[in-house]
Amino acid sequence: MKNNRIIIHTLLFIFIMNSSIGVTSADNIYDEKIYEGDGYQINNYFIEVSDIMLFSGDLALEVTIYQLKPDGSYEELTTSTTVSENKRRFKYQSGSVEITVNEKNLTSQYTIVDITTAGIVIEYETAVDGGVSNAKYIGEPSLILTKEVDKTNVEIGDIIRVTIKAKNTGNGIAKRISIDSGITPGFTFKSNIYTTYPTELGIGSSFTQMFIYEIQAADGGTFSLNPATATYSSSVFDDEYSSTSNRPSVTVAAEAVETSVLDLKVTADETKIKRGDTITFTIHVQNLKDVPASTIRIDPIIPGNMTYISGSEDVNIISEKPVIQESVYGARYEKDYTITLKADEIGSNELIVKLTYDNGTGIVSKKEISSGTFIIEEGEFDYLAEYPLYIYVTPILIVVAIAGWLYWRRNQFRM
Amino acid sequence: MLNVLIVGVGQCGNRILDSINREAFGGGKFSKYYSRQKFPSQVETIAINTAINDLKELRNTKAKDRIHIPNLHGLGANRLLGKQCFIDNKDMVLRNISERGDFDVAFVISSSSGGTGSSFSPPLIKELKNRYDYPVYSIMVLPFREEGTIYLQNSAFCLKEMRDSGTDGIILADNQFLKNVGGDIQTAYDGINKMIAERVLFLLEALDSEMMMVTDLGDFKTVMAGGAGFATIGFAKGDGNTPIKNVIHDSLSPNGLLFSSNVYEEGSRAMIILRGDRKHLNIDDISSEIEKLSSHIGHVFKGVIIRNGEAPKVLSVLTLETTSELDNLYTLAVEAIHMERDKRGRMAIRKEANATFSKIDGLEPEY
Incomplete structure (x- = not known):
């Protein structure tokens, strides 16, 4: 359209003027060119320049006013037409609603009309190329509101930033938008970061940042933040609307109760041993806190192909298994224990050590750690075991026989 | 056996x-x-x-x-x-x-x-x-x-x-x-x-032993019965190149005997046993040496033991009619007996010294 920009500016001006005047007065909305077949939409009314025809040697203007329907159809409204000084006037009137189109100038291609309305709060108006079939029904607005938090796991005293965004997915303009951020119990409002949100969102708008504020976690627990609420309206239907946001979940760690924490480490003196050799593990236990731990029990889980040989004096054998038991581990106390195992079979192994203790609050804490993998290789003389038994028995018997003979013979000559 | x-x-x-x-x-x-x-x-x-x-x-x-x-x-x-x-x-x-x-x-x-x-x-x-x-x-x-x-x-x-x-x-x-x-x-x-x-x-x-030429216990008895009741034994060993008569001679020489004796002069009876490979045991040499000995002392028994591959060895058993070395020993023994008797006499003098000491038995020094 040739004059679209001009028309929009003009309409905007007219709209502002009309808004300031009120809905009951007649508003002069448009007095620009409208070409034949085009039209002008005001809310859900459409004024179409239907025809410019030659009648008795003069040009005659034909204007039709339609009522747009939600289902995309439209209904032609009954208008009255009057002619004065060879200029035509078309008027629609129904109750307090009144639309008047006054012809100001007419050419064979376009007309300049002066449109005035009364009884209408104009929410939407625009020139439309192509007539009523291209007009768009103006419906109700619908806002989708989101509430986002910058962190979901916090501790008491932490600050959480909340961002509220909105998007109009309706087919009507949301106007006079008001946001209620929705403070949640358990949190203390700290400050607003961004509050200058738009009061109006057009049809098909993308998510728009509406509100940013910060709250401080005051209590422990998992909270679903109260939703933000947006209230808005549409003058087309003269209704109030509201939308609520989602409820993001925030977990606030309860204030930590001071407990004992035992650190457990296991180290081996070798990473590679031969079958039949021994390996010694050092189990280091340390209380990292100032709170004593009690009822400490350490269970080294001996691998199946190893044999327990010895341990430090604190290692007791209970049910044929080594166990370390201590009644109390004072604040920051640390201690080393050793156990020595013998490798019975080749392969890779690890020593698992389990630790249980009362952390000072009556709660039993558990910990488990591995020594890391160590390798048991074939022993120096393992290859001998691959020979059949008689290979060993025969020479042993011979040696025993010789030794026995020598012993017996020697005793024959001893006095 | x-x-x-x-x-x-x-x-x-x-x-x-x-x-x-x-x-x-x-x-x-x-x-x-x-x-x-x-x-x-x-x-x-x-x-x-x-x-x-x-x-x-x-x-x-x-x-x-x-x-x-x-x-x-x-x-x-x-x-x-x-x-x-x-x-x-x-x-x-x-x-x-x-x-x-x-x-x-x-x-x-x-x-x-x-x-x-x-x-x-x-x-x-x-x-x-x-x-x-x-x-x-x-x-x-x-x-x-x-x-x-x-x-x-x-x-x-x-x-x-x-x-x-x-x-x-x-x-x-x-x-x-x-x-x-x-x-x-x-x-x-x-x-x-x-x-x-x-x-x-x-x-x-x-x-x-079963020998080519036999000597036995009876022969030994006969030999030992000769002389003055004393005997000695000689022994010598050859190396295979030594003639057997030399080996026999060595066994009868002072180097081969256990007791110093001039067997040709002091011997009474003898028994000579030879052992070794037959190639080393020349009968002529043996006989000549045996005859030489028997011509001095009288009867000599001889025996031969054959051991294949073995160097010749000779054992001689000789009884003695007299022995100057034994006389020498007894001379020294008589001196020794006198010496011991003298010692005993000196011990008697010591006993007198003990009698001297006994004069102060029961007395105490006075100061």
Whole structure:
């Protein structure tokens, strides 16, 4: 359209003027060119320049006013037409609603009309190329509101930033938008970061940042933040609307109760041993806190192909298994224990050590750690075991026989 | 096969007996662990001693063959004490011997100079002769002349008592004569013991072997019955290139004999046994040398043992009509007896000194 920009500016001006005047007065909305077949939409009314025809040697203007329907159809409204000084006037009137189109100038291609309305709060108006079939029904607005938090796991005293965004997915303009951020119990409002949100969102708008504020976690627990609420309206239907946001979940760690924490480490003196050799593990236990731990029990889980040989004096054998038991581990106390195992079979192994203790609050804490993998290789003389038994028995018997003979013979000559 | 009894009495007799046992095992230090004794005869050995430590030192004589005369730790070369000790223990000794069975011949080896050997062996032989009818020979080792007066007088009396014991012969071995073995004292004694042991074993073999030319126990008895009752043994070994007559001659020479003697002048009867490969045993050489000896001393028995591949060895057993070396020994012994008597006289003077000291018995010094 040739004059679209001009028309929009003009309409905007007219709209502002009309808004300031009120809905009951007649508003002069448009007095620009409208070409034949085009039209002008005001809310859900459409004024179409239907025809410019030659009648008795003069040009005659034909204007039709339609009522747009939600289902995309439209209904032609009954208008009255009057002619004065060879200029035509078309008027629609129904109750307090009144639309008047006054012809100001007419050419064979376009007309300049002066449109005035009364009884209408104009929410939407625009020139439309192509007539009523291209007009768009103006419906109700619908806002989708989101509430986002910058962190979901916090501790008491932490600050959480909340961002509220909105998007109009309706087919009507949301106007006079008001946001209620929705403070949640358990949190203390700290400050607003961004509050200058738009009061109006057009049809098909993308998510728009509406509100940013910060709250401080005051209590422990998992909270679903109260939703933000947006209230808005549409003058087309003269209704109030509201939308609520989602409820993001925030977990606030309860204030930590001071407990004992035992650190457990296991180290081996070798990473590679031969079958039949021994390996010694050092189990280091340390209380990292100032709170004593009690009822400490350490269970080294001996691998199946190893044999327990010895341990430090604190290692007791209970049910044929080594166990370390201590009644109390004072604040920051640390201690080393050793156990020595013998490798019975080749392969890779690890020593698992389990630790249980009362952390000072009556709660039993558990910990488990591995020594890391160590390798048991074939022993120096393992290859001998691959020979059949008689290979060993025969020479042993011979040696025993010789030794026995020598012993017996020697005793024959001893006095 | 002959049944032979060899008795070693006293430290010297024990050690020679142990050496005989060792040689019978093969001569090696550990031979007894893997070898059996290769006596040509059925031999029983018995070691008798009053000193337990001497018996314990034996390495090749079985414990069951050692008889300790209890309650004594040696006799300290005191023959009087030894003879009484034998009388006290002879039943035990003789019972042990009788338990060994019957014998065809017995040898009693001892020193003439020490305590146990010199005092036990004459009465032991006397008892054996009284009880059994087999010949009993004494192998008696004479002392180094410088070993002392007691040993010399012991030897003199021992030899006399031995001759009177009824023994069938005394085979003399003289340490003084054999001391040219050389080396340290232990090596010298071991060498002498081994030398005697080799000769005894060769003698046993000569008495109990199938030989080309036979000598036997009867011949030995005849030889030992000759002379004045004393005998010695000679031994020599050739290297294969040495003519057999030289080997025979060497066995009769002072280097081959256990006791210093001029056999051609002092000998009475002889038995010569030759052993080795037949190629080394030239009969003409043998005969000429035997004839030479017999022309001087009378009868000579000879025996030949054939051992293929073996160098020639000769053992000679000679009985003596007279022996100048024994005369020399007795001369020294008489001097020794006088010397001991003088000592005893000096001891009597010391007793007078003791009487002098007794004058102040019961008195106390006054100050």
